[in-house]
Structure formats: structure tokens, C-alpha cells
Amino acid sequence: MSLRNLSRVLQGSCRRPLWKSVERGYYLYSPEPIHPLPDRTPDWKTAEEAVQVIQSGQRVFIHGAAATPVHLIQAMCDHGKRADIRDVEVMHIHTEGPGLYNEPEYDDMFRSNSLFVGGNSRQAIREGRADAIPIFLSEIPRLFRQRIINIDVALVSVSPPDKHGFCSLGTSVDCTRSAIQNAKYIIAQVNKNLPRTFGDGIIHQSHVDAMVECDDTLHEMKRVELSKEEVMIGKLVAENLVEDGATLQMGIGSIPDAVLAQLGNHRDLGVHSEMFSDGVVDLCEKGAITNNNKTIMTGKIVSSFAVGTKKLYNFMHNNPFVDMCDVAFTNNTAVICQNPKVTAINSCIEVDLTGQICADSIGTRIYSGFGGQIDFIRGAALGLDGKGKPIIAMPSTTKRGETKIVSTLQRGSGVVTTRAHVHYVVTEHGIAYLFGKTLRERAYDLISIAHPDHREMLEKQAFERLKCMPAPFK
Known part of the structure; x- marks a missing residue:
């Protein structure tokens, strides 16, 4: 069967939205913008009016990160109280803002289900009032596209419609694109402060059921001053592991920021990442990032979401140098591996002496998620x-x-990156290369980059665990 015929079959099998009998035609992964639906326009409503479609027992998806539609969330929670709704599941990756649906007063109304856990969900999960799904970021869209999980209502943020009626999902395309493909009813918070971005996040207003105008300020992740240890880690990685022409992936947080801060003298760097922040903008302004050597989408920064300051959002707005893409594409290993000198920089909570990486929990307490590490x-x-x-x-x-x-x-700690996956581990005390090394060689190298105050203790513990002394690679 040809790809075109397969597309027709799959599109023909899509369910009709619950509230309006019209097929969205927005169900297959494709880099092209979706087509307008003739003779269909969204209803412009207040937030209070729009969320009245949410009923007991439904599943609601919420746009995340910088694009979190706080105005719609507040309206949803107010509606929950007024209408006495019950057992609504709220699905999302990490959201910014207060996360009202996680507050104890909404326990019987809403139950949060995180696909990646943010700070506003941790306490509720710890107390058993919320759920989390362990999953690779790249595979979240499969949950929606294969109808393992179905969405009744999606609450998203979009840029204002252009003269052709097209909006943008702005800073967060990630799994949101697949969620609204699956959703029966889409409510969009139209926000002029949301950057209009290129890539997979383009949606025509005719696919939206209700639009609510609210120009909230975007959520910002302020830069923090790096510690001397973080600065040293940045230097070690930049000077020893990042080559000119490398394709970069950065996780979120101070460690990736520390590395980016040291790359100003590099040349022809590229970015293909699940997310990026202000540090990438700085390197673009210095000419260090050109994306010229990339095999996949040459000449463009490729990402699925972004969180930073207003400087970042201004940089992204109407900028064809940046493509915001579906995370099923950005995080596909078969795609990632085609780029040159792929350099993936991530952090973790702890690592054991055999190289097992815990990045999602502190003991039994869920802290974040698998994400794209x-x-x-x-x-x-x-x-x-x-x-x-x-x-x-x-x-x-x-x-x-x-x-x-x-x-x-x-x-109780979870292993995100296994001892077989780990290659480089870096601290402020050096670089340990573990690939192809035995357990005692790994222990030796990891102890050598541990804090000096703990090395003697770790040597004793290594002997107790391995029944032999750690030894260097020959």
C-alpha cells in the first residue's frame, strides 16, 4: 500500500469529534501545516463559557511548559466547583504556574496524570493524590496516535490567527500536537505574547472548537548564577568533549547552561534537541551556532519545546531559523544518529559505581521523569x-x-540510563569514560571524579560490593 493510500485509510478511520460532526483531518504525523476546514470557524467565548464542555469522568489534556494556559486552568477549576464535576483526569507534561488542579481542595474533581513531572505536581504525587506515567518523551505521541489514551478536551495556547487563519502552538509542540490530533474538543487560549513559530505546531483556526482571548505573560525560567562547580563542569565538557561542527542536545537546568556558556569560541555548532533555552540564543548571536553541518534539517535549530526568558521568546517569534517539531521526530534515535558529532548533555540525581543513572526520582519519591535523556x-x-x-x-x-x-x-530509585547505555560521566573533578569497561574499572574511574572527601569511603564500599579493589583500565 502506498503512503498516500495508507494516509487515506488512517484518516478515514478517525473518530468524529464528540460535539461537532466534522473530521479534523489532523491525525497523521506530517511536517506540513494542516489544511483549513471549509465553512468552519471557532466560537469565540469567555474562558468560563468555553470550559463548560468539561464533564465528570472525562480526560483533559493541558499544554505545558512556557505555553501553559493558566487562564483556562483557572476557569476549569472554577467550573469544577460550580458544576460539581467529579473524576476528571488531567494529563500533561510538566506545566508552569500554580497547577491548581493538584491542590487538595480539588481532590474529588481532578486527578493529575503527569507524563513528565514538574514542581507543581510532586507533592500531590507524593501524597497519592496524583499519578505519573514513566515513559520516554519520544513515545508519548504514540499514546494518543494509537488511541491507547484518548483525550476528550484539550486546553492549549496558540498565537493569534494570521490573515490566512493559521495559529501556532508557539514554544511547545512536543506531545501537544499529537494530543490535539486525538482530542474531541479543542479550546485555545489565544495569546499575542506567545511566539509564532515554524514547524509542526501550525494549526488552522478551523480545527479549534472554542477560542478564548487572554494575553497572559509567558512563564519564564530566570537564569541563576552558576556555582564554581558548575562552571568547571562546563569548561571540562566544552574544552574536551564538544568539537566544532557538533550537533548539540541539552537537557534543562544549570549544567547544560554551564556548558553552553563555554562554547562561544566554537564554530558551526548545530542544535537538534528536545528543548532549548537562552544559552542557545547567546551562541547564535556570537555566530557559534550555524547548523550548517547538520544532516537533518540543515541550517535550522530543531527542538520540541523551549523555556527561558523574554529574550528567548522574542528570538523565536517569526524566526525561520527555528523549527519547533513533534517530539516523536526530534527524539527519534533513528533521526538523531544521522547528525554529525551528536553531543548529548544531560544531568542526573545520582550514579552508582557500576554506571547506573538515576534521573527521575530521589529514592522512592518521583521527582521528574524519563524525558528525553x-x-x-x-x-x-x-x-x-x-x-x-x-x-x-x-x-x-x-x-x-x-x-x-x-x-x-x-x-527505590529508578534507573533511567542503564549501565550499558552510559559513556561519559563528568563532575567538576574530571571526566570518566565508562564505555567498554569492567565493573571494577568503572568504579575506579568514577571514584576518581568523586569529591575527594568521599573517595576513601567509596573505595571501601566498592570492595564490599565487587569483592575486589577498583582498578584502572589497561
């Missing part, structure tokens, strides 16, 4: 040019002075 760690390792570098970077100790390199992970 393993997508890019594996993508870099499988680089077709053999020059990929999968990197886990972290300070050697916690803020309380406890070692982050441990004999065994805390009881």
Missing part, C-alpha cells in the same frame, strides 16, 4: 559517523555535601 543518550551513541558523545554531567555532591556518586542507588 535516553532518547538522546542512545541517539548519540549510535551516531552514524562514530563521533557521538553521550554525556551525563553533574556536581560531585549535593548542596548538603552528600556524594552523588554512590556505591548503590538509594532504595
Whole structure:
């Protein structure tokens, strides 16, 4: 069967929206913008009017990160109280803002289900009032496209319609594109402050059921001053592991920021990442990022979401240098590995002496999620040019002075990156290359980059665990 015929079959099998008998025609992954639906326009409503479609027992998807539609969330929670609704499941990756649906007063109305856990959901999950799904970021769209999980109502943010009626999902395309493909009813918060971005996040207003005008200020992630340990990690990675012409992936947080801050003198860097922040803008302004050497989408920054400051959002607005894409594409290892010198820079909570990486929990307490760490760690390792570098970077100790390199992970800790996936581990004390090394060689290298105050203890614990002394690679 040809791709065109397969497309027709799949589109023909799509369910009709619950409230209006019209097929959206927006169900297959495709880089092209969706076509307008003739003779169909959204209803412009107040937030209070729009959310009245939400009923007990439904599943609601919420746009995340910088694009979190706080105005619609507030209206949904107010509606929950007024209408006495019950058992509404709220699905999302990490959202910004207060996350009202997680507050105890809404326990019987809403139950949050995180596909990646943000700070506003941790307490509710810890107390058993909310759920989390362990899943690779790259595979979240499959949940919606294969109808493993179906969405009744989607609450999203969009840029204002252009003269042709097209809007943009702005800073967060990620899994949102697949969620609205699946949703029976779409409510869009139209926000002139949301950047209009190119790529997969283009949606015609005729596919939206209700539009609500609200120009909220976008959520910002302010830059924090880097510690001396983080600065040193940035230098070690930049000077020893990032080559000119490399394709970069950065996770979120101070460690990736520390690396980016040291790359100003590099040349012809590219970006193919699940997310990016202000540090990328700085490197573009310095001419360090050109994307010229990339195999996939040459000449463009490729990402699925972005969180930063207003400087970042201004940079993204109407900028053809940036393509915001479906995370099923950005995080596909078969795509990632085709770019040159893929350098994946991620962080973690702790690593044991055999190389097991915990990045999603603190003991039994869920802290974040799998995200795209393993997508890019594996993508870099499988680089077709053999020059990929999968990197886990972290300070050697916690803020309380406890070692982050441990004999065994805390009881209940989850393994995100396995000991077979890990290649480079970096702390402020050096770089450990673990690929192809035995357990005792790994222990030796990891102890050598641990904080000096903990090395003797780790040597004793290594002997107790391995029944032999750690030894260097021959």
C-alpha cells in the first residue's frame, strides 16, 4: 500500500469529534501545516463559557511548559466547583504556574496524570493524590496516535490567527500536537505574547472548537548564577568533549547552561534537541551556532519545546531559523544518529559505581521523569559517523555535601540510563569514560571524579560490593 493510500485509510478511520460532526483531518504525523476546514470557524467565548464542555469522568489534556494556559486552568477549576464535576483526569507534561488542579481542595474533581513531572505536581504525587506515567518523551505521541489514551478536551495556547487563519502552538509542540490530533474538543487560549513559530505546531483556526482571548505573560525560567562547580563542569565538557561542527542536545537546568556558556569560541555548532533555552540564543548571536553541518534539517535549530526568558521568546517569534517539531521526530534515535558529532548533555540525581543513572526520582519519591535523556543518550551513541558523545554531567555532591556518586542507588530509585547505555560521566573533578569497561574499572574511574572527601569511603564500599579493589583500565 502506498503512503498516500495508507494516509487515506488512517484518516478515514478517525473518530468524529464528540460535539461537532466534522473530521479534523489532523491525525497523521506530517511536517506540513494542516489544511483549513471549509465553512468552519471557532466560537469565540469567555474562558468560563468555553470550559463548560468539561464533564465528570472525562480526560483533559493541558499544554505545558512556557505555553501553559493558566487562564483556562483557572476557569476549569472554577467550573469544577460550580458544576460539581467529579473524576476528571488531567494529563500533561510538566506545566508552569500554580497547577491548581493538584491542590487538595480539588481532590474529588481532578486527578493529575503527569507524563513528565514538574514542581507543581510532586507533592500531590507524593501524597497519592496524583499519578505519573514513566515513559520516554519520544513515545508519548504514540499514546494518543494509537488511541491507547484518548483525550476528550484539550486546553492549549496558540498565537493569534494570521490573515490566512493559521495559529501556532508557539514554544511547545512536543506531545501537544499529537494530543490535539486525538482530542474531541479543542479550546485555545489565544495569546499575542506567545511566539509564532515554524514547524509542526501550525494549526488552522478551523480545527479549534472554542477560542478564548487572554494575553497572559509567558512563564519564564530566570537564569541563576552558576556555582564554581558548575562552571568547571562546563569548561571540562566544552574544552574536551564538544568539537566544532557538533550537533548539540541539552537537557534543562544549570549544567547544560554551564556548558553552553563555554562554547562561544566554537564554530558551526548545530542544535537538534528536545528543548532549548537562552544559552542557545547567546551562541547564535556570537555566530557559534550555524547548523550548517547538520544532516537533518540543515541550517535550522530543531527542538520540541523551549523555556527561558523574554529574550528567548522574542528570538523565536517569526524566526525561520527555528523549527519547533513533534517530539516523536526530534527524539527519534533513528533521526538523531544521522547528525554529525551528536553531543548529548544531560544531568542526573545520582550514579552508582557500576554506571547506573538515576534521573527521575530521589529514592522512592518521583521527582521528574524519563524525558528525553535516553532518547538522546542512545541517539548519540549510535551516531552514524562514530563521533557521538553521550554525556551525563553533574556536581560531585549535593548542596548538603552528600556524594552523588554512590556505591548503590538509594532504595527505590529508578534507573533511567542503564549501565550499558552510559559513556561519559563528568563532575567538576574530571571526566570518566565508562564505555567498554569492567565493573571494577568503572568504579575506579568514577571514584576518581568523586569529591575527594568521599573517595576513601567509596573505595571501601566498592570492595564490599565487587569483592575486589577498583582498578584502572589497561
